[in-house]
Amino acid sequence: MSEQPQNAAAATEEPEYQSGFGNHFSSEARPGALPRGQNSPLICPFGLYAEQISGTSFTAPRKHNQRSWFYRIKPSVTHKPFDRRVPRHNRLVGEFDRSTSSATPTQLRWRPADVPDSPVDFVDGLYTVCGAGSAFLRHGYAIHMYAANKSMDNCAFCNADGDFLIVPQQGRLWITTECGRLFVSPGEIVVLPQGLRFLVDLPDGPSRGYVAEVFGVHFQLPDLGPIGANGLAAPRDFLVPTAWFEEKFHPGYTIVQKFGGDLFVAEQDFSPFNVVAWHGNYVPYKYDLNKFCPFNTVLIDHGDPSINTVLTAPSDKPGIALLDFVIFPPRWLVSEHTFRPPYYHRNCMSEFMGLIYGVYDAKADGFLPGGASLHSCMTPHGPDTKTFEATIAHGKGADPFRIKDTMAFMFESYLIPRVCPWVLDSPYLDCDYYQCWIGLKSHFSSEGSDRTGGAPQVEIMAVKGD
Numbered sequence: 001m002s003e004q005p006q007n008a009a010a011a012t013e014e015p016e017y018q019s020g021f022g023n024h025f026s027s028e029a030r031p032g033a034l035p036r037g038q039n040s041p042l043i044c045p046f047g048l049y050a051e052q053i054s055g056t057s058f059t060a061p062r063k064h065n066q067r068s069w070f071y072r073i074k075p076s077v078t079h080k081p082f083d084r085r086v087p088r089h090n091r092l093v094g095e096f097d098r099s100t101s102s103a104t105p106t107q108l109r110w111r112p113a114d115v116p117d118s119p120v121d122f123v124d125g126l127y128t129v130c131g132a133g134s135a136f137l138r139h140g141y142a143i144h145m146y147a148a149n150k151s152m153d154n155c156a157f158c159n160a161d162g163d164f165l166i167v168p169q170q171g172r173l174w175i176t177t178e179c180g181r182l183f184v185s186p187g188e189i190v191v192l193p194q195g196l197r198f199l200v201d202l203p204d205g206p207s208r209g210y211v212a213e214v215f216g217v218h219f220q221l222p223d224l225g226p227i228g229a230n231g232l233a234a235p236r237d238f239l240v241p242t243a244w245f246e247e248k249f250h251p252g253y254t255i256v257q258k259f260g261g262d263l264f265v266a267e268q269d270f271s272p273f274n275v276v277a278w279h280g281n282y283v284p285y286k287y288d289l290n291k292f293c294p295f296n297t298v299l300i301d302h303g304d305p306s307i308n309t310v311l312t313a314p315s316d317k318p319g320i321a322l323l324d325f326v327i328f329p330p331r332w333l334v335s336e337h338t339f340r341p342p343y344y345h346r347n348c349m350s351e352f353m354g355l356i357y358g359v360y361d362a363k364a365d366g367f368l369p370g371g372a373s374l375h376s377c378m379t380p381h382g383p384d385t386k387t388f389e390a391t392i393a394h395g396k397g398a399d400p401f402r403i404k405d406t407m408a409f410m411f412e413s414y415l416i417p418r419v420c421p422w423v424l425d426s427p428y429l430d431c432d433y434y435q436c437w438i439g440l441k442s443h444f445s446s447e448g449s450d451r452t453g454g455a456p457q458v459e460i461m462a463v464k465g466d
């Protein structure tokens with residue numbers, strides 16, 4: 001047995017991690033448990049079973065190829081047949097079409113959902129907000145949110161459909177996976193790859209957050225282009241678990257498998273967290289968003305948000321994301337004679353936004369931590385009236401200004417999302433969202449602007465020589 005605490009929910013200290021992104025990692029909870037020389041020896045050390053999990057086709061190009069080898073007490077196949085789970089609720093979608101969801105160009109915003117009073121775990125608290133494509137066709141994505149208050153008990157979750165990128169907003173997540181354990185706090189994110197079994201304990205009780213799920217592709221770090229070799233999210237800040245196992249007889253233990261958006265259950269009599277050693281590059285990982293190294297304009301204008309991409313799930317088209325994860329972290333705004341909040345815009349990409357804490361600089365009110373907004377392809381949006389008027393009135397844009405204590409994020413996709421009925425009928429839907437822009441009035445004057453007074457757009461400081 002592992003030396004570490006057996007009751008995952010009781011543990012509150014960070015476990016040990018390995019660091020890096022895309023590495024071939026290896027870890028053993030028992031020295032000598034990792035076979036040397038080959039992946040699948042006739043007899044594995046300690047009598048373990050060897051089992052591979054592949055996250056890409058066997059023949060995927062080497063630079064994309066992902067797989068891990070697990071050395072476990074019993075193989076994961078040792079369970080009774082899968083049965084469709086009697087739905088407690090049916091709010092997960094894996095195929096987005098007219099029968100499951102609808103498309104709307106309307107700007108949508110939701111207030112934060114209350115965490116329920118009745119006991120709800122991570123799986124039952126998960127509901128799809130919107131998405132596009134199909135888990136079966138291995139192309140598309142789903143955006144989910146969760147509100148839960150109790151740890152998963154005697155069960156583990158396995159998402160056969162895609163990778164989960166979880167953004168906790170309230171309450172820490174203590175996540176046990178086949179590769180080991182991760183402690184994830186609001187301000188951090190965690191990626192759980194397709195098919196990996198995991199369970200979520202909630203050491204703080206009530207818990208809420210956002211999930212992006214991508215079908216048929218995995219998240220990668222964005223290229224840095226002219227930024228150079230450093231900046232944005234650094235590979236060494238990604239943390240991967242070390243092997244941890246429990247050898248527990250667990251009669252009635254259930255694997256809850258999401259398959260095409262539906263939930264299936266299969267019973268077994270042991271903990272699936274029985275991997276004593278593993279190696280490979282198909283791994284769960286977490287990342288602290290406060291480690292992000294943001295870049296920004298340093299003279300004029302407001303840069304496009306793509307500059308703050310943490311992770312991207314690419315499409316087959318170069319430079320076009322199936323789903324980008326972009327953040328709006330604390331940063332200095334220094335551009336001159338510039339309207340510094342996000343510009344008004346209509347984009348060909350669709351944008352789902354969430355707020356982890358603080359205030360987002362385009363919305364003076366109404367966009368709250370735990371809430372969300374969705375602006376679909378070519379739907380106009382931008383700063384609300386209060387933000388625009390305050391920015392202009394106070395002549396903001398002259399002195400360097402530090403945006404503090406905030407963390408907003410965006411899931412951005414080139415596939416247009418369809419929205420689920422339960423979030424359109426939700427009591428948390430802000431039906432007055434459009435009002436935040438209705439007050440924007442014309443400042444047009446054919447005499448010329450009374451604000452800039454024709455001031456030069458950029459002041460150039462000449463430095464005289466001796």
Ligand SMILES: O=C(O)Cc1cc(O)ccc1O
Nearest residue numbers: 304305342343345351362381
């Ligand atoms: O607020 C938004 O909608 C996201 C966003 C932010 C920004 O700084 C520039 C463009 C953009 O779409």
